[in-house]
Amino acid sequence: MPVTQDEAIRLGHGSGGVMMQHLLRDVVFPHIANQWTSQGHDSATLAIGNSKVVFTTDSFVVSPLFFPGGDIGELAVYGTVNDLAMSGARPLYLSCSLILEEGLSLSVLERVMQSMARAAAVTGVQLVTGDTKVVERGKGDGLFINTSGIGLIEHSLEIAPQRIDSGDSIILSGDVGRHGMAIMASREGLEFEMPLASDCAPLQSPVLELLAAGVEVHCLRDLTRGGLATALVELAESSGRELAVQEAAVPVTESVQGACELLGLDPFYVANEGRFVAFVPREQAALALAALAKNPLTRGSAVIGNVTEGTHAQVILQNSLGSERLLDRLPGEMLPRIC
Amino acid sequence: MPVTQDEAIRLGHGSGGVMMQHLLRDVVFPHIANQWTSQGHDSATLAIGNSKVVFTTDSFVVSPLFFPGGDIGELAVYGTVNDLAMSGARPLYLSCSLILEEGLSLSVLERVMQSMARAAAVTGVQLVTGDTKVVERGKGDGLFINTSGIGLIEHSLEIAPQRIDSGDSIILSGDVGRHGMAIMASREGLEFEMPLASDCAPLQSPVLELLAAGVEVHCLRDLTRGGLATALVELAESSGRELAVQEAAVPVTESVQGACELLGLDPFYVANEGRFVAFVPREQAALALAALAKNPLTRGSAVIGNVTEGTHAQVILQNSLGSERLLDRLPGEMLPRIC
Known part of the structure; x- marks a missing residue:
C-alpha cells in the first residue's frame, strides 16, 4: 500500500518493517536516488x-x-x-x-x-x-x-546483497532476540526468572577474522530493527534470491523464548544489536564456522539455511516437521525505540 | 565556572557560547581527547x-x-x-x-x-x-x-585555527545576523517594514574560488551559533592570537539592525548560515577580495580587521571614535534552535 501525503508519521514508520520500507520508497528515496x-x-x-x-x-x-x-x-x-x-x-x-x-x-x-x-x-x-x-x-x-x-x-571482495548467490550457506552468528527483549523487559519493569541482557556488541573483530581466514564472504547483515526475519526478507528482495531457513537451526535462549511467549512476540522479529548473518559459498561454510567459533562473540554461530535455485525473492521457513511457510517483513511496529 | 555533575542541561548549553564551551570542556571532551x-x-x-x-x-x-x-x-x-x-x-x-x-x-x-x-x-x-x-x-x-x-x-594548504598568524587580514564575506533574525521574526510572528530572510547558502564555491585564485588561506570559519563575535573569540583562543576588528567595517543590513534594536539584540552575536571569515596573509587581502567579489554569495566581502602582534588570545573591537573593548563569546542563550 503506497504512502500518501495526507498521512502522518506513525511509530510503525520507524520499525524497520513494511511501513518503514514504504515510507522510504515513497517519500525519501525518490528524492535521493x-x-x-x-x-x-x-x-x-x-x-x-x-x-x-x-x-x-x-x-x-x-x-x-x-x-x-x-x-x-x-x-x-x-x-x-x-x-x-x-x-x-x-x-x-x-x-x-x-x-x-x-x-x-x-x-x-x-x-x-x-x-x-x-x-x-x-x-x-x-x-x-x-x-x-x-x-x-x-x-x-x-x-x-x-x-x-x-x-x-582492505580486501578485494565486494560484500553486498547483490553478491548473494544460489548455493550460498546462510550462517547466523548466535541466538536471536536478546536486545529487543532486554529493552522491553527494562521498559515495562518486567522481571523474568532468567534475567535478560542485551547482546549489544561490536562485530568488526569476527568479521575481520572471517576475512582473514580466507572466507569469500558474499554478504553480511546485522540484525537490528525487525530482527532476523526482516533482515532475511530484505536480503532476499535486494538480491532477487530465494532463501530457505530451518526454524530449528535458529538459536533462541530459554529466557527470550519465555519472555516472547508471555508477551505474544515472535523472536524471529525481535531486534539484536550484536548478531549478524553471513552468506558464504557452501564449500566454505565449515571454514567460516571454524573462524567464527574462535571469537567469544560468535561462538554460537550455525548454518541456518541456504540460498536455493528458486527464482522468487522470498524466504521459506522450514519447520522440524517438514512444513514450510513464507517469512514476511515485520509489518508495523512491535517494539518502538529499541535502538 | 566549571560545569558540575548535579547540574542539568539548560538551553544555553546549545547556544554555541560560553555555557556550551564549558559543557564540552568538562563533560564531553575529557572522554574523547x-x-x-x-x-x-x-x-x-x-x-x-x-x-x-x-x-x-x-x-x-x-x-x-x-x-x-x-x-x-x-x-x-x-x-x-x-x-x-x-x-x-x-x-x-x-x-x-x-x-x-x-x-x-x-x-x-x-x-x-x-x-x-x-x-x-x-x-x-x-x-x-x-x-x-x-x-x-x-x-x-x-x-x-x-x-x-x-x-x-585537493590542495597542499593546511587551513586551521593554528595557522592564524600575526599580520593576517580578517575578511568577512558579507553582512551579519540575517539568519538568526529571520528565524526569530518567523518564530515570534514579528513583521518588520523590511522583510528579513535567512542568508542560508552553500559556501564551497567561494572557498574553492579563493583557493583557485592562489590565496594562501590560513583559516576559515563560518558564522553560526554565537555569531561573528563568538566565532572570532573561538579563533583567537584556538590560535592564541589577538585579533583587532573595526566595528564600522562589519556590514549589517538596515532590517537586521532595526530588528536587533527592537529586540535588544547585538547583531555581532546573531547567527548566520551563509557567511564566513577568512584569515589571509595581508599582502594577499586584495587578491582574496577580488576573488570573492566575483561570486554573488560573497560580493559583500570586506576586510574587517587583522591579527595583531599582541600576545593575548583576545578580540579587540575598535569603534569609529577610536575607543576599544574586548569581545566575549555569547555567554548563555540568545536564540535557541536557530540551526
Missing part, C-alpha cells in the same frame, strides 16, 4: 583516491537510555561500527552528534560519554568530530545520539 | 591512503522547519557542506539521518526531502546513506535531521 541508495545496503562504499571508504550513519533514540547489557552510548558506537563491519570494512573514525533535552542530568550525559569512550576503545575507533544541540523540555527525550562512521575496505 | 578534538575545528582531517579526507557532522533542530529564506532541509545540506568547505575541502558525500516525531505530516517530510535534494544538486554532493527513526508524540519536535559529510582536500 543514486547508485548508493539503490543498493539496499546500510552503508555506502566510496572510491576516494585508491581507497575504498565505507560511510554510514545511525541516530539512536533508544528508551530507556540505560538497559541490562548496555546503554545508548555503547549502542551508538557499536551500532555504527557494526554497519561498517557489514561491508567488511575496518571501522576507523566516528562522529558524535548529541541532541540534548533541557533538564537532562549532566551526570547522565557524563555516564553516556564514558560509555562511548569505552566502546570506542574496545573497537579501536576514534571519535573525531561532533556537534551538540539542545531542545526545550518536552521537545526531545533526554538524549538522542547520532554517530556516523568511516571505515576502510 | 585526541589529536582531532583538541584542534577546535568543526571538522576532522583524516589521512586515508594518499587522500586528505575531511569528516564533519551536524544535527539540525531548527524551529520552525520552514522560515523566510530556507528550511531545515536546505540548512542540513548547506550547514554540513559549509563545515567541509571551512577546511578548504571539496564536499562530496553526505549522510542523512532523520528523527521523526509521530504525527509529522508526510507532506512536510516530502517538502523537506525535496529541499535537501535541491540543495545537494546545487552543491554537487551526493546523499549516499541514511537512517530513519520515529519517536512518540511529545518526545521530539516534528523533525530533526543529522547530516554528516565527507570532503576531499
